[in-house]
Amino acid sequence: MKLDEAIAAQKPLVQSLLDGVAAIGADPPGITRDAYGRGENEAHHLIRQAGEALGMQASIDAGANLSLRWTAEKPEAPPIIIGSHLDSIVQGGNFDGAAGVIAGIGAVAALRAAGITPHRDIEVLALRCEEAVWFGLGLIGSRCLLARLPQGALELRHARTGKTLAESIAAAGGDPARLSQGTPLRDPAAIGAYLEAHIEQAPQLIEAGVPIAICLANPGNLRHPFIRITGEDAHTGLPHRFRRDAALAGADLSLCLEQLWLAEEAAGRPMAVTIGRFHTPVERHSLTAVSGDFEMSLDLRAYDAAHLVALEAKLQDIVAGARADGPFVDGWSGQSRLGLRHHRCTTA
Numbered sequence: 001m002k003l004d005e006a007i008a009a010q011k012p013l014v015q016s017l018l019d020g021v022a023a024i025g026a027d028p029p030g031i032t033r034d035a036y037g038r039g040e041n042e043a044h045h046l047i048r049q050a051g052e053a054l055g056m057q058a059s060i061d062a063g064a065n066l067s068l069r070w071t072a073e074k075p076e077a078p079p080i081i082i083g084s085h086l087d088s089i090v091q092g093g094n095f096d097g098a099a100g101v102i103a104g105i106g107a108v109a110a111l112r113a114a115g116i117t118p119h120r121d122i123e124v125l126a127l128r129c130e131e132a133v134w135f136g137l138g139l140i141g142s143r144c145l146l147a148r149l150p151q152g153a154l155e156l157r158h159a160r161t162g163k164t165l166a167e168s169i170a171a172a173g174g175d176p177a178r179l180s181q182g183t184p185l186r187d188p189a190a191i192g193a194y195l196e197a198h199i200e201q202a203p204q205l206i207e208a209g210v211p212i213a214i215c216l217a218n219p220g221n222l223r224h225p226f227i228r229i230t231g232e233d234a235h236t237g238l239p240h241r242f243r244r245d246a247a248l249a250g251a252d253l254s255l256c257l258e259q260l261w262l263a264e265e266a267a268g269r270p271m272a273v274t275i276g277r278f279h280t281p282v283e284r285h286s287l288t289a290v291s292g293d294f295e296m297s298l299d300l301r302a303y304d305a306a307h308l309v310a311l312e313a314k315l316q317d318i319v320a321g322a323r324a325d326g327p328f329v330d331g332w333s334g335q336s337r338l339g340l341r342h343h344r345c346t347t348a
């Protein structure tokens with residue numbers, strides 16, 4: 001069979017695998033495949049069966065990542081790895097991650113159907129726990145491979161089952177004791193190439209009218225998960241000049257960050273600002289209360305470490321600049337905290 005025909009012939013296989021992982025994670029309006037839990041485990045099982053049906057050799061590493069290897073008769077070079085992750089966020093999209101793993105299975109099936117024997121092994125890799133929602137730490141499978149698990153990671157607890165990461169890895173067939181040795185499971189020098197097909201999380205391809213593109217870089221991030229702005233609780237009867245309104249300070253900070261974002265983009269430095277949480281305290285906020293407390297999260301993304309360092313400095317400048325006029329900073333560690341003396345609007 002010609003290669004293009006062989007590729008087209010894999011459509012039913014690819015569709016059935018995508019449908020299969022969707023059924024495992026069905027959680028309307030999206031899908032939920034919890035990492036090292038039922039959802040991810042069952043998806044790994046399904047992909048393993050599909051790979052074995054193609055004659056691929058399955059193995060599980062100490063991080064419970066699944067490897068499916070199509071062994072070349074006379075391998076001449078380090079393998080090509082095709083992979084991604086099979087977990088999802090809560091009510092996420094079916095294609096995120098899964099499409100990359102299933103693309104690998106589809107590619108192997110097409111090459112086999114075309115009668116092509118590769119000169120090197122092709123390995124499909126299903127990595128564990130890419131999403132940070134399950135243990136408060138992302139990329140766990142990849143970190144296991146390269147011995148990059150941070151201190152204490154194995155004691156983190158699963159958001160749903162409450163089991164530790166070590167227990168969850170062991171239950172999924174991994175070996176947490178091996179991971180705590182702190183040495184890589186794979187030698188990067190022994191990997192010929194790594195390919196990951198991934199769904200675009202934006203409509204830029206649609207906008208450009210092209211079906212696929214090559215990603216030139218992945219952004220890194222700088223996170224302040226728990227920014228707290230503190231002002232002073234008051235009643236709506238308090239005139240503007242007396243207020244220390246933490247909610248307005250949060251809005252002010254956010255708009256300053258958007259200005260920074262637009263300026264950086266205009267200067268040819270792509271980045272992103274995401275404020276995922278943004279709220280007054282839910283247990284006591286009300287229609288007529290001026291809030292003395294405000295909470296928000298901040299995720300800044302950029303494409304190189306030096307840019308992220310520069311952005312953090314600019315963020316500090318924004319906060320310090322507002323300080324004379326409004327909020328002041330107590331510190332920016334993991335538990336970022338902003339104190340509010342006066343919201344800048346009150347002195348403007």
Ligand SMILES: [Zn+2]
Pocket residue numbers: 085096097130198
């Ligand atoms: Zn993904």
